[in-house]
Amino acid sequence: MVERKRLQDDVCPSARALDVIGDWWSLLIVRDAFDGLSRFGEFQQSLGIAKNILAARLRSLVQRGILQTSPAEAGRMSYQLTPKGRDLFPVMVALRQWGEQHLFESGERRSRLVERDTGEVVRLEVRAANGRPIGPDDAMIVKPDPLER
């Protein structure tokens, strides 16, 4: 096992985010929840994941406030994204966009994320306060003042 550095108190928001959702199964479950899946069996079928691992990941996502449960028929549970979970939408779109750019051959079959009304592909951009699209060279990290609380 890899020893895991505790990042929950890190001053870097990216590090804290990875502490909470930085495992591979959790983000795939979140992706499926965005896609409308809500039942244990649906996630299992989509992900091809062992039941005990899926149960642990779902429990963790509920504990972390990303999924919430409600009773469904036959005594089963239904899982939905909370508002905190729904705010992961840009993370999912950013991962998707990078995958599209770099991990497919030209013309290779892929799923697409489109706007419901128009069918046009959804895009994501990093922007300055004035709305101008910017890249990594236009931005810099500012560390917190050591005395700031």
Added chain:
Amino acid sequence: MVERKRLQDDVCPSARALDVIGDWWSLLIVRDAFDGLSRFGEFQQSLGIAKNILAARLRSLVQRGILQTSPAEAGRMSYQLTPKGRDLFPVMVALRQWGEQHLFESGERRSRLVERDTGEVVRLEVRAANGRPIGPDDAMIVKPDPLER
């Protein structure tokens, strides 16, 4: 160990992206590389990671075309993001933004990503083709046609 489903041939670009960068250390190394770190010792100091694990993660990021190496003084290596690695910028910004929204107390110390020229905080938005900001309810996944290649 968790058995890892092979996602490298998945039709979903998010799944492929997670297959390539969906481990916690890799994205923290990428974050540090965006922040200008380039030497083994710099990453080690920043991440508090064992040398053998850091070496394996760096090797994997180079193999996957996310980092490239160049010789530095004293026979050491320097690591820089490739164009493919730099295209992870929106992923890092999206993770950061979600961390800021949900993982900090009000007023808690945090690092900030700002535009170099103005010092204003950088933002990221998902947009439709016409430029309108959209949320998860405005978008849907379209699966590839089974006969499409």
